[in-house]
Amino acid sequence: MQPKNDDDDDHDFLDSKVKDTIFYLLVNNQKQTIIKRADLTKYIIKDKSRYFDQIIKRVADELNQVFGYDITYIESQKGYLLFNKLPTDRTLLKISQEKETKLSLIFLIASHIYNSGGSVTEKSLWKFLKLFGIQQDIEHTLFGDVKRLIYQLYVKECYFEIVDQDQETELYFKFGPRCLLEMNNDNFIRFNNELIQL
Incomplete structure (x- = not known):
């Protein structure tokens, strides 16, 4: 040996x-x-x-x-x-109902940011979410504490970044690195078409 x-x-x-x-x-x-x-x-x-x-x-x-x-x-x-990197229809793992719910809110926010050119004001975001019955200070039946999800969890998970662009009171939301990696233009275009058909 x-x-x-x-x-x-x-x-x-x-x-x-x-x-x-x-x-x-x-x-x-x-x-x-x-x-x-x-x-x-x-x-x-x-x-x-x-x-x-x-x-x-x-x-x-x-x-x-x-x-x-x-x-x-x-x-x-x-x-x-x-x-x-696998398309969601080719993955072998099933997404839990909780994760699917979470992703739907993330995608809703990301679509608004996408349609607004890459960033939205805090005021614009909440105005948009209100169209879907989601309000800042009211617990949502499906999503729970939406404010905590957006400002803490989704930022921590790198889906979104909160930026104080003008050093005043207005905050801006923009894509975080995870959102940029996981979502693409085709997803947003398809989602926009589905919203128009509602």
């Missing part, structure tokens, strides 16, 4: 860390928040950070080929987002 050399040790290390990183990403992606690069280094790669780029490249390839996910680094957040 031949003794292992350093190349074998590096190969075994990389294989192990690729598997660990994929597991970490998939588990943490359930929270739908940014997965910080610093956390990957701290909890998975540890003192071998010189291998980080190699590991992430292999992780990206496996996530894509095996799970149908793309991984994207968001510079402003110093972290990664995973998103399913």
Whole structure:
């Protein structure tokens, strides 16, 4: 039996860390928040950070080929987002009713932002949502506390960003990185056509 050399040790290390990183990403992606690069280094790669780029490249390839996910680094957040690149009609996983409800509100807001050129004022957003019976300070029967969902959860999950553009009291909502990755023009055009037919 031949003794292992350093190349074998590096190969075994990389294989192990690729598997660990994929597991970490998939588990943490359930929270739908940014997965910080610093956390990957701290909890998975540890003192071998010189291998980080190699590991992430292999992780990206496996996530894509095996799970149908793309991984994207968001510079402003110093972290990664995973998103399913498979069309929703081809995914094997069923979306829960709760998640489907959540996505419908996200899509409604995103469509308004899209139709408004990429950003909307806070006032415009609530005026639009009121057309669908959704009011800022009234608990909605389907969505619950909509204000908390929009201002906290959807911002934390990177669907939307809240910007104070003019340094006054008016806030603006614009697409967050997850929204830009998961939704496209065809989705918005199809949704607009469905709304017109209502």
